[in-house]
Amino acid sequence: MLDIVIETRPHDLGGGFKVGRVLPFRKHRMVGPFIFFDRMGPHDLPMPVPRHIDVRPHPHIGLSTVTYLFEGSLTHRDSLGVEQAILPGALNWMTAGAGISHSERFDGMREQGGRFDGIQAWVAVPEQHEEDAASFDHHAADTLPVIEDGGLSARLIAGNAFGACSPAKVHSPLFYLDVRAQAGASIPLPHEYPERGLYIARGEVSIDGQQYTEGQMVVFAPGDAPAVSTQTGAHVMLLGGEPVGPRHIWWNFVSSRKERIEQAKAEWQGGRFKLPPMDSAEHIPLPEQVPPAPNSVP
Template sequence: MIDLVIDQRRKDLGGFEVGRVLPYAKRRMVGPFVFFDHMGPVDFQAGFPRSVDVRPHPHIGLSTVTYLFDGQITHRDSVGAIQEINPGEVNWMTAGSGITHSERFETLREQGGHMHGIQAWVALPTELEEIAPSFANHKPDDLPTYEGGGMWARLIAGKAFGAEAKVATRSPLFYVHWRLDAGAKAQLPAEYPERAAYVAAGQVEVDGRTFQAGQMLVFAPGHTITFTALTDAIVMLLGGEPLGPRFIEWNFVSTSKERIEQAKADWRAGRMKLPDADDQEFIPLPEPAPPANPMS
């Protein structure tokens, strides 16, 4: 039932750590999900430096999905959106032909507090890779919930468990937040060909094995998966219909290497519009490391 277990790789973003899960060498995508980062958990003291913020940067060919358990992030982008995301909300930004955005921790900088969440990228279908960029914030009322048997669940996006979230997705997918009490059991049906579960907190048992925070389980198709919470736990379920392989370089996702090279050239030359409300700085395109000096 379990095809692969992926352990998060901790990465310092210059003030807080994320756990990088996807892409992974042995599994680049799960359904349309091409990127999965576990942000925090981290406790910020009031007054931390602005260098912790994520400065404006570009994307093409994907949608970014930000979901928080705790904390606040202020989003600004080149289509004019300025939106603070709070716990239980979804920020769904579609890059399409190209968008730039920043992520600022303004409320946390002022007040201090706990930050914990997930950022995922969802690839766009080939025929929609160049659609116009857009942004939407969805409040908890847009996201169906269920509670019973020691389990609380929220459908973040897509269709699953007989429900549908009011989030405009571009291909068949599901994305679910589970909170499980210790001892609770829950099942993931064999509804989609590609499925995974990420343990964001606590410990769960699946197929007689114990898994803990920071591990993603990728499942074989065609089987119902039973989870037993060994402690109070948070589990994120994700997957959907596969879209085919994608090239991923820096913040760009595409079916075409040439399109990524064009996006890199556009960003390097300053041809991608910055957010109006946040156009005083940006993240430069990472340049390849120079070749090693053979005489050194």
């Protein structure tokens, strides 16, 4: 049965670049370890792409960022010295641990502009891994398992599902899939996880006879999942896993402890986070106030 349906809310990342925010939501903060979920598009970016919509260097602690594109490209640079082009179908998994900073810029699209779309999710890590060393892993699209069955094509981005295992290193049991379903197809959900969600990126799905459409995230209650199908064809993201416990979230910081977030705030404001060596000329300053709910999780 369904637990809740979450509608996308518009959010400006700064500089006029707008995303559709799904998680966190005031009535449902997380789905498994997934604590943040933004739809980054679709956008038709002008030629040339203005630099003010780039995401300048900013910090993270206590989470993994999961960047996955449908169209377009981004250039990732971080304080570990990594520079990586992010392309459609590839997985970029950055674990912040005790602290990392990174930027995401439209360098690969700067001159020609074009269509851009994708998802950025954050995954909270178990308490014992919150202070791990930061790391970054890139997995090209052709290294991620693809499951084909009955009008479905599902790329397993991270975790385990339907007998397949992603090469991405995760810190807790989870699943994350990009599913393209043809008209008339049924869409299964992994049954072994207590928390599961379905985000509709395109098209419509039917769940126990009720229609749901693009931009909605349907969160399922534990237990047997209802029947999910599409009469028109759909593009959906399946996500969830084992919960990791309550988390606090303030701006770009996630932690099981409020005092750790206060420490991270002071470190960023005091210039004690290292900046990406190939992108250190500017950064996003610490916000003056705590962002309003739902970006603050008690």
